[in-house]
Amino acid sequence: MTPSHLLDALFPAGHAVRVDGPVLAGTASGPTGVVAVLGTCGAAEVGVEVALRLAGELLAVLRAHPGRPVVFLVDTRGQRMSRRDELLGLASYLGHLAATVGLARQRGHRLVAVLFGDASSGGVLPLGFMADEIHAVDGANPWVMALPAMARVTKLPLERLEALSRGSAVLAPGLESFLRLGGVDQRWEPPLAPRLAAALQRPSGPDARDLLGHQRGGRPLAAEVARRVAAAPGPVGR
């Protein structure tokens, strides 16, 4: 789905979103007023410049429009892989972007992510996967690493990995897997606008992706492990 088709489908009442290279930023008419729109397109590689621009756009929303909901539109093949980005400290730029999203949540901005293309690794972690709710539309393709590269790194034979990945939510790339793991909440079919409106109007709650992953059978242990650590009894007499 192209960004303009997606914007028309999500915001039939109108939108003013600039597409500037790989970065999308602007505003749109939401169910209860103006929402901010921020994201990437064209299977963007998120390097230091893109990360800084996204963080700058979001900081501007926080400064000028307290509480305004933000919709993240996600299409990224991951962090930009280059010696220059690493030299300049990409970890700090991506961490800064994620921290800005964390601050937006703390200040009461409702955050909804819509995956509409690739959604991979260091591109999806600091923006899309930081949202309160994460949904997918036609064309969404979350993944970590292509199987041939994974075979090289893990030293598992490719044929074996391909066989194993069939039916395995942890190994097979794609939306089905991430739905089962709870990493993506819902797959949205058209019409998209009412789906988004409902998501924007739900109250924010704690991160429940691990519970979802348990219910859907993709992650049998995450929720239970996190709960046990969060609630383990401390030493007597503290």
Place this chain on the structure above:
Amino acid sequence: MRPAALDRRSWREATARRRLAALLDPGSFVEWLAPASRVTSPHLATLGLPVAFDDGAVVGEGRLQGQRVLLAAQEGAFMGGAVGEVHGAKLTGLLRRALRERPAGVLLLLDSGGVRLQEANAGLVAVSEVMRALLEARAAGVPVIGLIGGAWGCFGGMGIVAGCCDALAMSEEGRLGVSGPDVLETVKGVEELDSADRALVWRTWGGKHRWLLGDADRLVADDLGAFRAAALELLAAPRPLELETLEASHRALARRLERLGGASDAREAWRSLGVQDLDQVAGMEPEQLVRAEGARRGIR
């Protein structure tokens, strides 16, 4: 460099549990979901791969000069400290606990290649849950400090986790990045990066470079006591998650791009920063470099 393998005070050579013990007041560490709980990765078992009873992550609480802190330590000896479903959930649970209990801080002893590819998708989601829980703890006023000096460095999604912390302490031997040398060479070719070029790897990801640029707040010797001292200092100087602090970070990162964006190598970047004696940087002890740079920046 000292012969680290013989050095019983070396952070790099120590196991995750030894690092925790050395960091904390004697006998104060209490582990949660310890190996006796036998919580192991279901996905590694499916692949017929060995599992660990702690899944490579040690979490618990202890006292640091009397202050109650929560801690997580990644064990590089198990799958390079990589994050799978259970490993990640232990870190997330710890950070959620911090949000509720408001300890003096959370210390993350990072030693990880990033997402565990054998359970890739679950690892990626797990890292995002760690990031969200970390930032929620920070937003509630609990400082989160990262310590990086293990053999695996801190890469992939865990590099971004490090970038979410209040502050980082690194040793010269520590490395921090997103795409590590092996991944860069595999994906982009040896022309982009020759991972066998140790000096290049060191000055692209190593602790001194990260400290000179400002990614790391403390540069310390590869020494258990030095990390303890740095952790105490950083706990006392939190960087709260507020609009003003993030706007200041933003300006600093923008300025870094303006000044160093054209640099093709760390040495060029250091020259742009005004570092003296470029040839001496590699051979200097961390304390020497910190002193020399401190004096120079103070004068300027």
